[in-house]
Amino acid sequence: MKLQQYEEVIQVINSKPAGNIVATLVNKFEGIERTTLNSIWAQEMQKKVKKNFHRIHAQDKASEIYSNYLSCVESRDPPGILVKMALAMDYSPAMLAKLILEQYLIANCPHIIVSKSQVNRLLRDTTMIEDRDLSIEVYLFHRL
Numbered sequence: 001m002k003l004q005q006y007e008e009v010i011q012v013i014n015s016k017p018a019g020n021i022v023a024t025l026v027n028k029f030e031g032i033e034r035t036t037l038n039s040i041w042a043q044e045m046q047k048k049v050k051k052n053f054h055r056i057h058a059q060d061k062a063s064e065i066y067s068n069y070l071s072c073v074e075s076r077d078p079p080g081i082l083v084k085m086a087l088a089m090d091y092s093p094a095m096l097a098k099l100i101l102e103q104y105l106i107a108n109c110p111h112i113i114v115s116k117s118q119v120n121r122l123l124r125d126t127t128m129i130e131d132r133d134l135s136i137e138v139y140l141f142h143r144l
Helices: 002-013 021-028 035-055 059-073 080-090 093-108 115-126 132-142
Strands: none
Touching: 002 021, 002 035, 021 035, 021 080, 035 093, 059 080, 059 093, 080 115, 080 132, 093 115, 093 132
């Protein structure tokens, strides 16, 4: 792949196209394999997560994001809230799901200390999440 073509792919990714970004890239760049475009998108997402992780995961910002999630649930938004929030924030849906799950545990289980292994176990087995709406939302990010 030529540098100019790579830069065009990055430009499309950064323009935040609506819908599935990889599908948009596949349609626009027919001569490039889907796996290559998916790798470039994943690389760009990783850069964004590294750049914004500490800002988004700061306790006050994390609480604000969790409150926004709860507002969407209370207003009966259709499933896919976490995915839509992640796209709006230009952040990884998996990392956002993990953040929301951590905040849920902090808010609803104050008697326990939230650990990474506990959160990861719930991410892998969403049936263990007691909140039905959150369980569905976390499950949906796996379907991307």
